[in-house]
Amino acid sequence: MRRAEGTRGRILDRLRRAGGFVSGAELGREAGISRPAVWKHVEALRAQGYVVRARPRVGYRLVSSPDLLTPERVSPHLHSTLIGGCMVHFDSVVSTNDEARRLADQGATEGTIVVAERQEAGRGRLGRSWVSPPGGVYFSILLRPNLAPVQLSMITLAAAVAVAEGIRQQTGLETRIKWPNDVLLEGRKLVGILTEMAAEADSIRFVVIGIGVNANVDLSAYPVEAREGIASLLAVLGRPVDRPALLAAILNELDSSYRSLREGQFDSILDRWRSLSSTIGSRVRVTTVTETVTGLAMGVDDDGALRVLADDGTERLFHTGEVQHLRQA
Known part of the structure; x- marks a missing residue:
């Protein structure tokens, strides 16, 4: 460490x-x-x-220099004011989110980053596992926002925007965001984001954002049945990327986005997310724990919830759920 x-x-x-x-x-x-x-x-x-x-x-x-995401390699590229001021690096860890939560409970400062070369049991949304092959960029950010728990989705959207813009800066590649926070490249999943919160009734104690980027990942490391839906920067570019510079670019963008959130500039985050969205205007199937709804994704509301015009003619609002993009009829 x-x-x-x-x-x-x-x-x-x-x-x-x-x-x-x-x-x-x-x-x-x-x-x-x-x-x-x-x-x-x-x-x-x-x-x-x-x-x-x-x-x-x-x-x-x-x-x-080694191809490691050590603080010594990442720090020269950082110009953030809050995020990344303290960075903890592991060669291997069970989950960067678990480690960040442990540090949060011990009083770690806001903006602390936990980064690992490998995760033994990374987690994705909806309880799924996140495979973490060598060459990826796996990290978690600890935040202590002065926001209400119902505004958590705004942090998630801001993280997705920061990742997309950081990747564009470092590679020139244009990615898209599938609601709420999957970052896609050429229609395949490039980045997964998991946001976890510890909160009281009306206030957030801390938020941990876990991010996994398939950077210099050989797709053969994934199970055969999963490869069709997964992208990596290495596979698309045909060359490895500078992982420390990529991580720093994402952290710099997230620092800027989080500063906007703290200042109440939600509209700027939503506008940037909408401009990168692959979901808005698409036919979708939204699956929640209680129902499955098919319809047209109309947009997101001021809290980041997805608005869907269902096939039965009703307009539905989803704060959580799994979205599948469907072919246009």
Whole structure:
């Protein structure tokens, strides 16, 4: 477990910016530590997969960085004001949402991020499991919004918008959002989002948003029967993406969207979501725990609920449910 703070991160940042050798004395002076302490931090970076070359009486040079979502790799790309101020990294964890909830109960600060290279039992919406093959971007964000529980859906919509816009910035790919928060690429699921809440009767204690992006994922890692409906950036682009830069881009966008929510600018979030929606204007089948309704998706209301003109002529409003897009008759 590593946090995006401290001496090691400053040493890594200095080596990265230098592009060449930096003396141990200079690194120590800038970090406020001794040369032997610099050596210990360099050895720790090597243990994490960084290739650092040392030359006697010259110093250290960063040769290459590992493809890991460590705070040291992500932080240089971040310019957020709240989200990502504290980042906790795991090589493997049962579920990033479970870990974020545990930290929330311990008083972790708003904006804390939990990121993992692998999840042993990731969760999706409606109790489904979320397969987490190597190469994905799996993380959870802890928020403590001053919102009513009925406004939780706005956070979910904001997260979907942030993910779509972060992916576009890093890859140029245009994704679409299936209500409420599945991000699709070429009609296939690229991103899953799970929002969980701890609340009192009329206030939210905290919210955890879990996000899984099929970034550098080989689709052969999925069961054969699931591959047709799944997309990955690697498969579409034909090349791997910079995962730390992608994660940072999403966090930067979410920081901006969350700031809008905190300031009551719900309309701006809804407008952005509507512009990215693949559901509005589509024939859909909505399944809830009590019923299944087929009709035309008309839009979303001011709370993010889905409006459907049902085939029986009635207009229905759904706050939760599973949506399937149908072929136009």
